[in-house]
Amino acid sequence: MKCCTRYIYIVLVLFFVKMIKSSHGQAFYDATSCRQDGNAPGTRYTCINTTLTKNSCETFLIYRANNQFATISAISTLFGLTPDTLLEINHIDSPLETLFVDREVIIPVSCSCSDGFFQSRLNYTVNGNATYTDIGCGFFEGLVKKITLVEENLNQEVIKVGNVLNIPLKCDCPNNNDYKYLVTYPLVSGDSIRKVSTKFGISRDNILAINNISLDTTIYPETTILVPLQSKPVIDFNIPNLQPPTPGFLSTSPVERNVKPEKLRKVYIVVAVIGFGLVLAILVVTGLYLKALNRCRRDLFVIPSTLRSSFTSFSTPPLSSPRSRPSPATRSSPNSCLSPDLLASIKYSLYNFTIEEIKSITKDFSKDCKVSENTYKGLLDDVQVLIKEIKFSEIRHVIDLHSKINHVNIVKLVGVCYNESSWSYIVLQCPSNGSLRDCLANSLSLTWHRRTQIAFDVATGLHYLHYCIVPPYMQTGLDSANIFVTSKWKAKLVVLSRNPNNGTIGSSTFEYENFDALKMLEKEDIFEFGMVLLEILSGKVKTDGKLLRESIGFLGGEGGEGGCFENLRTFMDPCLKEGYSLAEALCLGVLAKACVESDPLHRPSMEDILKVLARMV
Incomplete structure (x- = not known):
């Protein structure tokens, strides 16, 4: 009996010792991505509420200044603190002083055990378009993960401006007297355990032990580690750039490694079978393609010479009565007047419209259907189309150009109606x-995201014309009137050709083999693209181009009342209100100013423009 009593006593003692030790909960390093969806274990530091343990403490978080939160005033507002609370501990004189990007700021917080996790709660009011990922991994820099925000705000599946979100920031309290503070430190690219230990003046082994990691553990950006300290944190900003030990910071995602060898063998077998099948399918398709290509070539060369000569010039086909028509996507021309070379290169079939069909589509060229001086719009089988008047001699050049173009950001040619004696x-x-001009005139639905997408689409279309067409085509006369917008707010360019002998039509395109002339026309295109960017930013589509260029002089440091940001807000389209990123607007404004430089050599290339815009969409 005594033995059993002693055994029970020992078990109880061990249980309470384990409870006291586990009250600190999990302090293991969590490598799951801040942006990960679904269930992800270990996203917070766990705790157990008992009367024998410490369930709350005063501790600190580390936050980095950025373009959106660049002052102590802005950072203190984000964390619900007064500026004076942060000024003294961070040795900063003014709450309005602009901090350099990534300058680390010490944030004092109250950390407590709640719902099984150590956390510091605050409320955040949404003041713009944002997602849970933007808020957790962007605004709060990984101090709270996306899945945690979703779990804590289940009643707000869709985030709207004005919503108040519950933000449980990650923190931890020490469970013994070895340390007074456990500082939550968010990792960024380039960080290493060695660099963090040097920055806070503590042992690297202490950081490894408190986070339950070893020297060969890989750490990732937008995750956090705990920094154990005996006193309030002091950051050394003068340490040299330290190379992280191997393995250090890897720009990869955590990978599960505990796959059984049997499963791996099965995977290898399946992959090998699929790979063999794909190779076999490619060989079969290639053989069929080459066979069909040879047949087409034979058919092309056996065209009788008398028939071939009749195709070398355009002639007016006889007008026929209106007839039933297939849809625009599947039209074919019953009477082709194209040369064999053109037939061989064209990517799709064009429909040959009669003048009666054109009149029917445009309601006999009524004013209601007129878009501009020589352009009409109307419905063709319930699909809206554009009708443009051109000279008979120019049709060949239009078809020749569009036979070489296949791009999502360029308006497609559906068909032609030609008449040698008239238009x-x-x-x-x-x-x-x-x-785009119509959309800007009614810009309430043209959000900032849609505007940046349109700018990117236009640049992509121009880049295609400049670098992917042989010989390249330069789109001159580009403006918001010949850029069209789809129902999904994607932009498409209207591209027409120029007859070198008979002038231009609408928005003209030139073809040059002279390199210098080609580069000058490319810079002219870039100038016109810059003017389109200025219209997208300001919403001003009927303003004189020179005045519009002069109105952005503040971006080049020219004098004027107010700072650069204040002048930029004044320049922006008032319909946007506050629904845009000031940093992105500044970037787009600087890009537009570079495009409209007086010296063409100072203008960027289309490749440089695409690199800038690709970061915004």
Whole structure:
């Protein structure tokens, strides 16, 4: 009996010792991505509420200044603190002093055990378009993860401006007297355990022990580690750039490594079988393609010479009565007047419209259907199209150009109606939202995201014309009137060709083999693209171009009342209100100013423009 009593006593003692030790909960390093969806274990530091343990403490977090929160005033507002609370501990004189980007700021917080986790709670009011990922991994720099925000705000699946979110920031309290503070430190690219230990003046082994990691553990950006300290944190900003030990910071995602060898063998077998099948399928398809290509070449060369000569010039086909028509996507021309070379290169079939069909589409060229001096719009089988008047001699050049173009950001050619004795017509797609100029004139629905997407689409289309067409085509006369917007707010360019002998039509395109002339026309395109950017930013579509260029002089440091940001806010389209990123607007404004430089050599290339815009969409 005594033995049993002694055994029970020992078990109880061990249980209470374990409870006291586990009250600190999990302090293991969590390598899961801040942006990960679904269930991810270990996203917070766990705790157990008992009367024998420490369930709350005063501790600190580390936050880095950024473009959006660049002053102590802005950072203190984000964390619900007074500026004076942060000024003294961070040795900063003024709450309005602009801090350099990534300058680390010490944030004092109250940490307590709640719902099984150590956390510091605060409320955040949404004041712009944002997602849980933007808030957790962007605004709060990984101090709270996306899945934690979703779990804590289940009643707000869709975030709207004005919503108040519960933000449980990650923190931890020490469970013994070895340390007074456990500082939550968010990791960024380039960090290492060695660098953090040097920055806070503590042993690297202490950091490894408190986070339950070893020297060969890989650490990732937008995760956190705990920094154990005996006194309030002091950061050394003068340490040299330290190379992280191997393995250090890897720009990869955590990978599960505990896959059984049997499963791996099965995976290898399946992959090998699929790979063999794909190779076999590619060989079969390639053989069929080459066979069909040889047949087409034979058919092309056996065209009788008398028939071939009849195709070398355009002639007016006889007008026929209106007939039932297939949809624009599947039209074919019953009477082709194209040369064999053109037939061989064209990517799709064009429909040959009669003048009666053109009149029917445009309601006999009524004013209601007129878009501009020589352009009409109308419905063709319930699909909206554009009808443009051109000279008969120019149709060949339009078809020749569009036979080489296949791009999502360029309006497609549907068909032609040609008449040697009068005006001829081409029929183009007409995206449902109309021209960019019309959209800017009614810009309530043209959000900032849509504007940056449109700018990127236009740049992509121009880059395609400059670098992917042989020989390259330069789009001159580009403006917001010949850029069209789809129902999904994607931009498409209207591209027409120029007859070198007979002038231009609408928005003209030039083809040059002279390199210097080609580069000068490319810089002219870039200038016109910059003017489109200025219209997108300001919403001013009927302003004189020179005045519009002069109105952004503040971006070049020219004098004027107010600072750069204040002048930029004044320049921006008032319909945007506060629904845009000031940093992105500044970036787009600087890009536009570079594009409209007086010296063409100072303007960026289309490749440089795409690199800038690709970061915004």
